[in-house]
Amino acid sequence: xxxxxxxAVQERVQALHALLHRWGHAYYVLDDPLxxxxxxxxxxxxxxxxxxxxxxxxxxxxPTQRVGDRPASGFVTVTHRVPMxxxxxxxxxxxxxxxxxxxxxxxGHDLEFVCELKIDGSATALSYTGGALERGATxxxxxxxxxxxxxxxxxxxxxxxxxxxxxxxQLEVRGEAFLPRDEFMRINKERQAAGEKLFAxxxxxxxxxxRQLDSRIVAGRRLGFFAYTLxxxxxQSQWEALSELESxxxxxxxxxxxxxxLEEVFAFCSHWEKERxxxxxxxxxxxxxxxxxxxxxxxxxxxxxxxxxxxxxxPAEEKSTVVxxxxxxxxxxxxxxxxxxxxxxxxxxxxxxxxxxxxxDRIQALDVxxxxxxxxxxxxxxxxxxxxxxxxxxxxxxxxxxxPTHCPECGTAVVRLAGEAVTRCPNEQxxxxxxxxxxxxxxxxxxxGIGEKLISQLVSKGRVGSIADLYTLSVEELSQFERxxxxxxxxxxxxxxxxxxRPWSRVLFGLGIxxxxxxxxxxxxxxxxxxxxxxxxxxxxxxALYGFGLEQAQAITSxxxxxxxxxxxxxxxxxxxxxxxxxxxERGTAxxxxxxxxxGTLPTLSREQCTALIENNGGKVTSSVSSRxxxxxxxxxxxxxxxxxxxxKVPILTEEELQALIxxxxxx
Numbered sequence: 200x201x202x203x204x205x206x207a208v209q210e211r212v213q214a215l216h217a218l219l220h221r222w223g224h225a226y227y228v229l230d231d232p233l234x235x236x237x238x239x240x241x242x243x244x245x246x247x248x249x250x251x252x253x254x255x256x257x258x259x260x261x262p263t264q265r266v267g268d269r270p271a272s273g274f275v276t277v278t279h280r281v282p283m284x285x286x287x288x289x290x291x292x293x294x295x296x297x298x299x300x301x302x303x304x305x306x307g308h309d310l311e312f313v314c315e316l317k318i319d320g321s322a323t324a325l326s327y328t329g330g331a332l333e334r335g336a337t338x339x340x341x342x343x344x345x346x347x348x349x350x351x352x353x354x355x356x357x358x359x360x361x362x363x364x365x366x367x368x369q370l371e372v373r374g375e376a377f378l379p380r381d382e383f384m385r386i387n388k389e390r391q392a393a394g395e396k397l398f399a400x401x402x403x404x405x406x407x408x409x410r411q412l413d414s415r416i417v418a419g420r421r422l423g424f425f426a427y428t429l430x431x432x433x434x435q436s437q438w439e440a441l442s443e444l445e446s447x448x449x450x451x452x453x454x455x456x457x458x459x460x461l462e463e464v465f466a467f468c469s470h471w472e473k474e475r476x477x478x479x480x481x482x483x484x485x486x487x488x489x490x491x492x493x494x495x496x497x498x499x500x501x502x503x504x505x506x507x508x509x510x511x512x513x514p515a516e517e518k519s520t521v522v523x524x525x526x527x528x529x530x531x532x533x534x535x536x537x538x539x540x541x542x543x544x545x546x547x548x549x550x551x552x553x554x555x556x557x558x559x560d561r562i563q564a565l566d567v568x569x570x571x572x573x574x575x576x577x578x579x580x581x582x583x584x585x586x587x588x589x590x591x592x593x594x595x596x597x598x599x600x601x602x603p604t605h606c607p608e609c610g611t612a613v614v615r616l617a618g619e620a621v622t623r624c625p626n627e628q629x630x631x632x633x634x635x636x637x638x639x640x641x642x643x644x645x646x647x648g649i650g651e652k653l654i655s656q657l658v659s660k661g662r663v664g665s666i667a668d669l670y671t672l673s674v675e676e677l678s679q680f681e682r683x684x685x686x687x688x689x690x691x692x693x694x695x696x697x698x699x700x701r702p703w704s705r706v707l708f709g710l711g712i713x714x715x716x717x718x719x720x721x722x723x724x725x726x727x728x729x730x731x732x733x734x735x736x737x738x739x740x741x742x743a744l745y746g747f748g749l750e751q752a753q754a755i756t757s758x759x760x761x762x763x764x765x766x767x768x769x770x771x772x773x774x775x776x777x778x779x780x781x782x783x784x785e786r787g788t789a790x791x792x793x794x795x796x797x798x799g800t801l802p803t804l805s806r807e808q809c810t811a812l813i814e815n816n817g818g819k820v821t822s823s824v825s826s827r828x829x830x831x832x833x834x835x836x837x838x839x840x841x842x843x844x845x846x847x848k849v850p851i852l853t854e855e856e857l858q859a860l861i862x863x864x865x866x867x
Contacts, residue, residue, distance in 0.1 A: 204253050212256050215246040219262040274345035281371050281430045283341045286510040298509045299461040311490040312458045313437040314467040319402045319481035320377030327370040330361040349822040353418035362448035373428035378405040379479050382421050392639050394532040394713035401481050425452045436490045468511050484512040517576045520544040524569050529608050531635025533623035554583040558620045559602040570597040630658050636711050640666040643709035644698040648691040656680050667770035699775040713754040729779035730768050734759040790818030799834035801854045832857050
């Protein structure tokens with residue numbers, strides 16, 4: 200290495216290499232980002248600037264010399280038919296202006312630009328043959344990605360067959376899968392109720408969803424999809440391509456503009472910097488593209504980016520405020536969550552007065568104290584979080600925060616298990632955990648009228664110590680509580696009475712077993728048709744269920760091993776709750792133990808309908824043929840899966856033969 204490069208610069212470059220590689224691996228391979236995008240971009244830009252000043256420092260393994268990291272294992276790796284290049288970033292209007300002026304100078308004539316909102320989700324590639332969806336894949340490193348066709352098929356905004364008559368034989372479509380904000384909040388609420396780790400933001404939740412091995416989980420999360428690029432189409436410009444995509448049945452983001460010059464581009468970006476906060480999904484910038492495909496070809500590519508497009512990135516809105524106090528909340532699972540009580544401040548359109556500090560490790564890493572001035576922002580523009588402490592403004596009276604060694608509610612010594620970041624109160628009779636379990640039960644069984652204030656009164660007076668005690672309340676007794684009259688008390692008793700008829704799956708969800716959310720409860724209730732059957736199940740019995748894991752299985756069996764929980768089940772039975780399945784949530788067993796693969800176009804059933812038919816009769820549907828496949832259900836244009844089944848001597852059924860098999864099995 201040249202001696203003209205200062206040693207300090209050489210060391211800084213090596214440090215940035217290691218840091219960016221680690222962050223990139225966590226983001227692209229593990230789907231578990233360690234930092235926000237803005238922090239990564241800041242350090243990436245620093246490395247680019249240093250390499251521009253000292254070109255001799257550029258090495259083949261520099262993070263600036265590659266598009267992305269390798270795909271994670273667990274899915275089949277496929278090569279993209281057309282590489283998926285990433286985009287160069289513009290971090291301000293000066294960067295955007297320089298990019299546009301360079302283009303105009305190089306090409307020698309005026310250009311039109313297309314502006315599209317940059318959706319904060321996961322880029323995907325879709326391949327269509329003969330108008331039918333053949334393959335879907337993640338972006339991966341831009342050259343290779345992971346084949347996730349079965350998961351992408353669950354997204355209703357992605358056509359399984361293209362509309363229109365003039366459809367190319369081969370078509371490549373690129374787009375962004377994303378998770379709407381309200382759906383993100385619903386999923387996190389369900390995960391919190393199940394005692395599971397919350398997703399940090401919609402983008403992270405979307406990426407994790409697309410890599411689920413069980414497509415039913417993906418379908419339950421209701422992802423969205425906006426198409427933005429096609430290859431092998433008829434269009435001669437990006438603006439025409441967006442209309443062509445719409446004609447094929449794709450959803451294209453309506454918030455786009457055809458701009459005649461850079462001034463109109465700047466106006467579009469400026470308009471959406473604030474307006475984007477009102478959108479039902481996250482967007483972190485604007486993608487600006489040269490409109491004409493002929494001009495795009497003329498401009499060409501660098502080794503990493505198309506010269507004809509750039510991503511204008513909005514800065515994350517950050518505000519400073521003062522931490523007035525740090526309190527600890529105790530949840531229904533006993534988890535202690537520290538919360539910063541803040542001087543109210545307006546961030547991303549809403550007033551923020553509280554921000555989670557997550558756990559003991561996070562507080563120690565930030566060294567946040569009462570009285571500190573801190574920088575906060577909304578993670579994914581939704582969840583308020585403390586980013587950093589402004590140490591220079593720390594008052595002399597601020598003292599380090601000491602995480603409690605005992606539960607602030609009941610005084611029990613707290614515990615932290617090896618490998619967990621969460622500290623918990625182990626006391627099952629802690630008032631906070633009782634309140635949390637009662638609130639969760641009322642939410643799960645849709646019992647209206649029993650809010651936090653009434654629950655607090657019932658617990659503090661010692662009247663209700665478990666969910667079973669709710670069913671001993673009378674109108675006369677309830678009407679004596681604060682802000683309760685006979686009319687309100689009567690409605691609550693009626694609600695409790697109605698909850699007795701809720702199906703076994705809802706009761707199971709209401710029990711609040713860790714890692715058992717609403718959708719998991721349905722699957723368990725189908726596999727184990729009563730509480731007694733589930734209580735008798737072994738870890739391996741539950742772990743063997745499709746889509747379940749060892750951690751879930753252990754949590755379930757551990758819950759039923761506790762004597763107090765078994766007594767609770769008996770008490771709920773005595774109060775008339777549904778602790779056994781009924782026709783609403785039972786699954787048939789005609790195809791139990793059999794695995795199916797579906798291929799081709801069936802005469803009367805769609806792929807989704809055929810899958811539901813098999814699963815509702817106890818069978819399992821997978822996406823690829825193997826020696827473990829019991830039957831292949833084949834329709835017209837079956838393709839390679841049919842050949843593979845014939846090679847492995849897997850029995851092949853028509854739709855009619857599948858129906859006959861189900862009826863025959865039911866008679867056995």
